[in-house]
Amino acid sequence: MSELTLHEVEKRFGNTEVLRDLSLTVGSGEFASFVGPSGCGKSTLLRIIAGLERATTGEIRIDGRDVGRLEPVDRGVAMVFQNYALYPHMTVRQNIAFPLHTIGLPRQEVEQKVAEAARTLRLTDRLSHKPAALSGGQRQRVAIGRAIVRDPKVFLFDEPLSNLDAALRGEMRIELAELHARLGTTMVYVTHDQVEAMTMSDRIAVLNAGRIEQVGTPTELYHHPSTRFVADFIGRPAMNMLTGQATATDNNGITVSIENQEIRVPVDPGASPPKPGSAVTLGVRPENVAPAETGLRAEVQMVEYLGGVSVIHARTPSGQRLAASLPGAVNVARHAVVGFGFDPTDTHLFTPQGMAFRRRAVAAAALPTFLPTADGDAS
Amino acid sequence: MNRRVSGPGALLALYGFLVAYAALSLMPFAWMLITSFKEQAALFQLPPSFRPSLLFTDTPMANYSVIWNERNFVTFFRNSAFVSFMAAIGQVFTCALAGYAFARLPLPGKNIIFAIILATAFVPTEVTIIPEFLLMRGFGWLDTFLPLIVPSFLVGAFGTFMLREYFASLPHDYAEAARMDGAREFRIFWRIYLPLAQPALISVFVIAFINNWDELLRPLLYLTSPDLYTVPLGLLSFVSQYEAAWGQLMAGSVISTLPLIIIYVLTQRYVLAGFSGGGVKG
Ligand SMILES: Nc1ncnc2c1ncn2[C@@H]1O[C@H](COP(=O)(O)OP(=O)(O)OP(=O)(O)O)[C@@H](O)[C@H]1O
Ligand SMILES: [Mg+2]
Numbered sequence: 001m002s003e004l005t006l007h008e009v010e011k012r013f014g015n016t017e018v019l020r021d022l023s024l025t026v027g028s029g030e031f032a033s034f035v036g037p038s039g040c041g042k043s044t045l046l047r048i049i050a051g052l053e054r055a056t057t058g059e060i061r062i063d064g065r066d067v068g069r070l071e072p073v074d075r076g077v078a079m080v081f082q083n084y085a086l087y088p089h090m091t092v093r094q095n096i097a098f099p100l101h102t103i104g105l106p107r108q109e110v111e112q113k114v115a116e117a118a119r120t121l122r123l124t125d126r127l128s129h130k131p132a133a134l135s136g137g138q139r140q141r142v143a144i145g146r147a148i149v150r151d152p153k154v155f156l157f158d159e160p161l162s163n164l165d166a167a168l169r170g171e172m173r174i175e176l177a178e179l180h181a182r183l184g185t186t187m188v189y190v191t192h193d194q195v196e197a198m199t200m201s202d203r204i205a206v207l208n209a210g211r212i213e214q215v216g217t218p219t220e221l222y223h224h225p226s227t228r229f230v231a232d233f234i235g236r237p238a239m240n241m242l243t244g245q246a247t248a249t250d251n252n253g254i255t256v257s258i259e260n261q262e263i264r265v266p267v268d269p270g271a272s273p274p275k276p277g278s279a280v281t282l283g284v285r286p287e288n289v290a291p292a293e294t295g296l297r298a299e300v301q302m303v304e305y306l307g308g309v310s311v312i313h314a315r316t317p318s319g320q321r322l323a324a325s326l327p328g329a330v331n332v333a334r335h336a337v338v339g340f341g342f343d344p345t346d347t348h349l350f351t352p353q354g355m356a357f358r359r360r361a362v363a364a365a366a367l368p369t370f371l372p373t374a375d376g377d378a379s
Numbered sequence: 380m381n382r383r384v385s386g387p388g389a390l391l392a393l394y395g396f397l398v399a400y401a402a403l404s405l406m407p408f409a410w411m412l413i414t415s416f417k418e419q420a421a422l423f424q425l426p427p428s429f430r431p432s433l434l435f436t437d438t439p440m441a442n443y444s445v446i447w448n449e450r451n452f453v454t455f456f457r458n459s460a461f462v463s464f465m466a467a468i469g470q471v472f473t474c475a476l477a478g479y480a481f482a483r484l485p486l487p488g489k490n491i492i493f494a495i496i497l498a499t500a501f502v503p504t505e506v507t508i509i510p511e512f513l514l515m516r517g518f519g520w521l522d523t524f525l526p527l528i529v530p531s532f533l534v535g536a537f538g539t540f541m542l543r544e545y546f547a548s549l550p551h552d553y554a555e556a557a558r559m560d561g562a563r564e565f566r567i568f569w570r571i572y573l574p575l576a577q578p579a580l581i582s583v584f585v586i587a588f589i590n591n592w593d594e595l596l597r598p599l600l601y602l603t604s605p606d607l608y609t610v611p612l613g614l615l616s617f618v619s620q621y622e623a624a625w626g627q628l629m630a631g632s633v634i635s636t637l638p639l640i641i642i643y644v645l646t647q648r649y650v651l652a653g654f655s656g657g658g659v660k661g
Contacts, residue, residue, distance in 0.1 A: 052559070081556060085556035087557075089571075098557070099561055146560065150560075
């Protein structure tokens with residue numbers, strides 16, 4: 001159980017600033033993710049925590065101890081690489097045992113630990129195979145095995161699922177979450193896939209160009225994105241962004257005009273409310289958009305049928321894109337002009353600089369609650 | 380080398396050329412083989428005959444049995460095998476260390492040092508052999524195997540070059556994974572990159588072995604006791620001492636070629652892979 005603290009970490013390669021003023025504490029036993037687009041510095045950050053790279057300035061602390069100058073192994077961190085980096089000439093057993101032999105553990109203990117890890121990761125019948133003879137998912141598990149045998153204080157994962165196919169990715173997400181629940185170790189997970197971050201993390205930090213854009217629980221990020229970048233990045237299909245003007249402001253919200261429709265958005269106007277006539281962006285998630293008699297009129301461009309849901313892609317008369325995600329199949333023709341509506345309490349409002357106005361009462365989402373069965377057996 | 384030869388005519392011409400070339404290169408070997416089965420009298424026959432005349436007598440292996448039984452050939456063979464093996468081991472070991480350092484370690488000025496090592500490949504042996512001899516004499520190493528073995532433990536330009544290229548072609552990730560696993564530099568080299576470089580190590584070994592097996596100048600210079608003679612030196616002695624026993628010389632040459640052929644056949648898969656570099660699978 002260990003706490004990881006990043007304090008004002010910065011990283012420059014020559015003149016390129018890759019990480020800027022990065023501070024965050026990952027609590028003991030927490031599963032924290034860093035998400036962000038390709039090239040935003042995720043791997044660099046992880047490598048700095050691991051000790052494979054030095055931060056230009058700033059501190060890395062594990063359990064309060066500054067580890068910034070220690071070798072990786074002395075930090076008590078283990079890392080699972082994106083391409084696994086399994087030693088190709090060694091068997092699964094030798095791969096998993098390698099870190100244990102390195103620290104000079106007695107042979108018998110090594111065997112015991114390898115057997116235990118293999119059991120946990122369902123690799124027992126693969127122990128004498130070479131990595132080349134394994135499936136992608138098995139290689140992934142060997143890489144995890146090599147990390148867990150050392151009982152590290154902090155686990156680091158660098159996009160560990162990105163080499164797997166979609167079905168396996170889904171499976172491994174669940175396995176990783178279970179592993180975390182079982183080991184209770186602090187985990188730092190890096191990915192460009194917001195679904196992975198949303199499904200597994202206790203907390204997510206959204207990275208944009210080397211800077212933390214926002215930190216929060218998955219629900220916080222989903223309901224209260226603090227910037228347009230986060231709003232756009234979290235949730236799929238991506239949030240609709242409609243441009244318009246502010247027309248009026250009062251204490252309870254801001255009234256905006258979008259496609260000649262007046263909408264009163266219940267947000268906190270804050271210290272510098274938008275002047276009437278100034279540009280704003282209204283955000284609304286596709287899952288909050290529904291067909292409506294009145295409302296925004298838009299021409300249907302395409303319907304994506306995904307089985308459980310259908311996503312209608314439409315375009316307003318002024319050319320703005322609008323997507324609506326509806327349960328089941330929908331019966332609508334291409335090029336039909338139909339009305340779309342949404343509840344103003346479901347919307348988000350952003351300044352032209354991409355900062356969000358703090359939302360007021362968010363419609364208390366009707367969370368389905370599972371009740372334990374009478375005999376207390378929830379399975 | 381992806382150019383295709385098109386058309387049956389072109390293909391025929393290509394194969395015709397290759398066959399002719401192969402025949403031409405094999406000629407000396409064929410001649411050596413035939414001569415080893417001739418009696419002394421048949422050697423200088425004119426016009427020369429391709430007939431291995433001994434095969435038609437009741438002592439077809441006469442030349443072979445003479446060198447094997449009456450001459451010291453077994454000793455020569457053993458000496459050559461020992462010297463060549465040790466020298467090849469020396470090359471592999473030191474070139475692997477040097478190649479790894481040049482390819483993977485953050486060494487200031489390493490490219491300049493590497494260029495200097497490479498440059499030594501262009502200095503002809505004739506230039507260095509006399510100072511080398513004086514050095515060996517100074518060490519008191521004359522008439523021992525040491526002058527034939529020890530220099531191979533001092534890195535060679537070719538092996539270093541080849542292994543440097545090979546190590547550089549291996550992914551860097553293994554080193555980082557191993558560092559995370561607590562391995563220091565030597566362990567990373569020894570347990571991970573050295574095994575992965577096996578094809579290149581084998582090719583360096585084979586090439587060094589063959590070079591040393593064929594070496595005549597240095598044994599001639601350093602060895603005086605016939606007990607220490609290597610195969611090429613021993614073969615030479617057939618000419619000087621016994622007024623050119625060509626048949627025996629050729630029989631000895633045939634035997635001395637065999638190990639090289641066997642080694643090459645056994646390792647050609649690796650040698651080719653070593654030369655083509657990389658080819659690393661995940
Ligand atoms: N050793 C280096 N020298 C110079 N620039 C580097 C170095 N390593 C990374 N960078 C730069 O730092 C930036 C961030 O790289 P990083 O690998 O951390 O991105 P990432 O978020 O992991 O991207 P991806 O999702 O594609 O893996 C990139 O612009 C990259 O070019
Ligand atoms: Mg990366």
